[in-house]
Amino acid sequence: MIKVGIIGSTGYAGQELVRLLLSHKEAEIVWYGSQSYIGKRYYEVFGNMFEIVTDFCKGEKIEELTEKAEVIFTATPQGFCSSVLSEKILSRTKVIDLSADFRIKDAKVYESWYHLEHKSKELIKEAVYGLCEVNRNQIKNARLVANPGCYPTCSFLTIYPLAKEGLIDMNSIIIDAKSGASGAGRGAKVANLYCEVNENIKAYGVTTHRHTPEIEEQLTIASGVTTKINFTPHLVPMNRGILITAYANLKQTGITEDKIRKMYKDYYEKEPFIRVLDASKTPETRWVEGSNMVDINIAVDERTNRVVMMGAMDNLVKGAAGQAVQNMNLMFGIKETEGLLMAPLFP
Ligand SMILES: NC(=O)C1=CN([C@@H]2O[C@H](COP(=O)(O)OP(=O)(O)OC[C@H]3O[C@@H](n4cnc5c(N)ncnc54)[C@H](OP(=O)(O)O)[C@@H]3O)[C@@H](O)[C@H]2O)C=CC1
């Protein structure tokens, strides 16, 4: 059994890691990390774990945890992982960081978008961007994985085949994104109170959202063309789910929708967690909820010669904990799908 420690197990992403790992055949959680609930039993924080998890929440330092765990997940706020990680820790334990600390290769770009000083710049180069569908081979040998952001995962996978094939103008991409409120985490914030979120939809982070450089960097690598995008997220009154609608100019005229869809189906044919939908079906968050699936489809607007790329995913699963478990599976050489084959939840 792989011994797992979770720092931040009492957050939204952390509790989803717990839920998934409890039914993982080759992993055992040995450490439930917290800051605010130290000494409380885990089920006292999350009642769904009553009579399932009897362990106490703990708050020791990461160094002590390396003696107990073979892999540590950090499901903690931005800046935490980079402030505690070191070569010594990585020489003992694999680390999968769910925050953005190691996703962006240029520390200056990270610092300017996150308004934080990066405290372990020397480790950025080594970190592998944990988008399994694209970086599978590097992930297998990694000691440190930067688990991708929720919006970047859904945006990138939705655009990737057209970007990689050079069929779209990479500087014409507009991404309209929507997320449920769990994307903002469990910490109390006025903007996330029931009366603020319910019966409302709003854009936020317009032109400034911190996922912009992460999406740009990955699309640049995939296409080989320096890419700048417009990215506008919206908060919608749902618990979970991300929906992406992206637009781009096609570089040639006459590329049919059927041809592009066939190309997407070929790209993702062997991917267990990506479903390219049939013509005229649009991705819906309710059909992926609770699962590690990403549903994708495209449509071509022949009048404007633009392609519309659509994706739906659960922000807490493929957007966070599910992808992190997928990365762990790859890093430990076990079946990539272990613990992740649950069907989506409905209603
Ligand atoms: N929510 C989502 O959809 C996604 C989140 N992520 C990323 O995952 C990470 C966690 O996000 P999320 O779960 O939403 O956030 P939450 O605010 O819900 O949880 C944060 C967790 O970190 C713990 N924590 C905070 N500060 C410290 C500290 N100094 N030392 C130890 N533990 C600490 C908290 O402990 P306690 O509860 O005890 O205070 C809590 O367990 C973030 O980096 C986020 O960007 C990534 C993709 C999607």
Ligand SMILES: CC(=O)N[C@@H](CCC(=O)OP(=O)(O)O)C(=O)O
């Ligand atoms: C709805 C909402 O607020 N979503 C969060 C993004 C989710 C997240 O936690 O960010 P990472 O994926 O980078 O870790 C936000 O916009 O800041």
